[in-house]
Amino acid sequence: MSAQLVKDATLKVYPGAPHGLASIAAYKDQFNNDLLAFIGA
Numbered sequence: 001m002s003a004q005l006v007k008d009a010t011l012k013v014y015p016g017a018p019h020g021l022a023s024i025a026a027y028k029d030q031f032n033n034d035l036l037a038f039i040g041a
Contacts, residue, residue, distance in 0.1 A: 012034055014027055014030065
């Protein structure tokens with residue numbers, strides 16, 4: 001819901017990912033890439 005309220009927001013969904021996905025090998029690379037893209041924007 002907050003992504004709809006913030007202009008130019010993007011909601012990222014990682015299907016099947018658990019809480020703390022940044023430390024799970026299967027999701028870590030994608031999460032880090034998305035985070036770096038956000039920081040660089």
